[in-house]
Amino acid sequence: MKRGTYKTKHWATTICDVGNHQLIDLIPTRDYTLVATHLRAQPTHRKEKVAFGCCDMSRTYRAVYRVVYPKAQVVVDRFHVMKIANFAIDETRRRVQRRERGHRGRKHDPLYKVRKLLIMNDTRKSPELTERMMSLLSLGDPEGEVLFAHSIKEALALYYEMQDAVEAEAFLREIIDRAGAHSSPPEVQDLAGTLSNWFAEIGAWHHSRLSNGPTEGMNNLIKRTKRVAFGFTNFENYRIRALLYAGNPTWRLLDSIVVT
Numbered sequence: 001m002k003r004g005t006y007k008t009k010h011w012a013t014t015i016c017d018v019g020n021h022q023l024i025d026l027i028p029t030r031d032y033t034l035v036a037t038h039l040r041a042q043p044t045h046r047k048e049k050v051a052f053g054c055c056d057m058s059r060t061y062r063a064v065y066r067v068v069y070p071k072a073q074v075v076v077d078r079f080h081v082m083k084i085a086n087f088a089i090d091e092t093r094r095r096v097q098r099r100e101r102g103h104r105g106r107k108h109d110p111l112y113k114v115r116k117l118l119i120m121n122d123t124r125k126s127p128e129l130t131e132r133m134m135s136l137l138s139l140g141d142p143e144g145e146v147l148f149a150h151s152i153k154e155a156l157a158l159y160y161e162m163q164d165a166v167e168a169e170a171f172l173r174e175i176i177d178r179a180g181a182h183s184s185p186p187e188v189q190d191l192a193g194t195l196s197n198w199f200a201e202i203g204a205w206h207h208s209r210l211s212n213g214p215t216e217g218m219n220n221l222i223k224r225t226k227r228v229a230f231g232f233t234n235f236e237n238y239r240i241r242a243l244l245y246a247g248n249p250t251w252r253l254l255d256s257i258v259v260t
Contacts, residue, residue, distance in 0.1 A: 010028065010029075011029070011030045012026050012027060012028050012029070012030070012235075013026070013027040013029065013030055013035050014026060014215055014218055014219055014222065015027065015039075016214055016215040016218050017214075018054050018210055018211065018212065018213075018214045018215060019210070021214040021217070022214075022246070022248060023218045023221075023222075023242065023243060023246035023249070025239075025243070026222070026238075026239045026242055026243070028235045028239075030060060031060075032060045032063055032064060035060070035061075035064050036063075036064045036067050036068055039064065039068045039069075040067075040068050047068065047069060048071075050069045050071075050072045051071075051072055051073065051208075052072060052073050052074075052075050052204070052208045052210055053065045053069060053072045053073070053074050053075065054074075054075045054076075054077060054210050054211065054212040054215065055074065055075075055076070055212060056076070056080050056212060057076055057080055057084070057194070057198055062074050062201070073201075073204045073207070073208065074200075074201045074204065075201060075204045075205055075208050075210050075212075076198055076201040076202050076204075076205065076212075077205060077210065077211040077212045077213070078160050078205065078211070079211070079212065079213065079216075080212070081156060081160075081195075081202055082153070082156060082157070084191060084194055085152065085153040085156050085191060086118075086119040086153060088149055088152070088153070088187045088188055088190065088191040089118050089119060089146065089149045089150055089153055090115070090118075090119070091187040092145055092146050092149040092185045092187045092188065093105075093111050093114075093115060093118065093141075093146050093149075095185075095187070096111060096140070096141055096143075096145055096146055097109065097111045097112070097140070100140060100142070109140060110136040110137070110139040110140030110141075111136070111137075111140035111141065111146065113136055114132075114133055114136040114137060114140070114146075117129055117132065117133040117136070118133065118146070118150050118153075119153075121157070124154055124157075133150075134147075145185045148184060148185060148188065149185055149187065149188050152175060152178070152179045152188055152191065155171075155175045155178075156175060158171075159171055159172055159175065160205075162206075165203070165206040165207060168203070168206050169203050169206075172195070172199065172202065172203065173199075175195070176192050176195050176196050176199070177192075179191055179192035179195070180192035180193070180196070218246060221242070221245060221246055222242045222245075222246075224245075225238075225241050225242050225245045226238070229241065
C-alpha cells in the first residue's frame with residue numbers, strides 16, 4: 001500500500017495457514033526484526049505446532065523462521081524454483097540474441113520465436129513442439145548455451161516428479177554440479193549458486209509436499225480488496241478489510257471493530 005505525504009509504496013507481510021488455506025494476519029512491514037517480534041509474541045503452544053514453513057526465496061523470511069520457529073523446516077515450493085530456472089533461460093537467451101544479432105529479439109528472430117517453447121511445461125511431452133524448438137535453437141543458438149540452460153530446467157522438472165526423497169536429493173546435487181561447471185553459461189552458474197544456497201529448503205518439499213500457492217492466492221484476494229476500495233491510506237482499515245474478505249478470520253485479531 002502507499003503511505004505518507006508523497007504516497008510512498010510500502011510492503012506488507014502476509015501470514016497464512018497453507019494447510020487450511022486460511023489468511024491468519026497481515027503485518028505492515030517486511031523488516032526482519034519487526035516480523036520476528038510479531039511472530040514471537042504469538043502463544044507458545046501455537047508456535048510449537050508449526051512443523052513446516054513455506055515461503056519464497058527470501059533470506060529475511062528464512063531468517064525469521066530460524067529464529068522464531070527453530071524446529072520448523074523451511075520449504076521452498078516448486079513454483080519458485082522453476083521460476084528462477086525459467087529466468088536463467090530467458091537471461092541466457094537475451095544475451096545470446098544480442099551477441100548473435102546485435103539487437104534485442106524481433107519477431108522473425110529464431111530465439112524470439114522459441115522464447116515461449118523454452119519455458120513451457122509440456123514441450124518435452126510433445127514431439128512436434130520439441131522438433132520445432134530444436135530447429136529454432138539450431139538457427140539462433142550456435143554454441144548451445146540456451147539449449148544447455150533449457151536442459152537444466154527440464155532436469156529440475158524431472159526432480160519434482162521423483163518419489164524417493166533420497167534419490168531426489170542425489171539428483172539435485174548432480175544438477176547443481178552440472179549447472180555450476182565453468183563451461184556452463186554465467187546465468188546458469190548463478191542458478192546453480194541459488195540452488196546450492198537453498199538446497200535444504202528445496203529438498204524439504206519432498207518431505208512435506210507443501211506449496212506456497214495458498215499464500216499467493218491470498219495475496220490475490222488482498223489485491224482485489226485494494227482495487228475495490230481504490231486503495232487504502234490507513235493500514236488497519238486495509239488489514240481488517242482483507243481479513244474479513246478472506247473469510248473465517250481470527251476474531252480476536254479484529255478487536256478494533258466496533259459493532260453498533
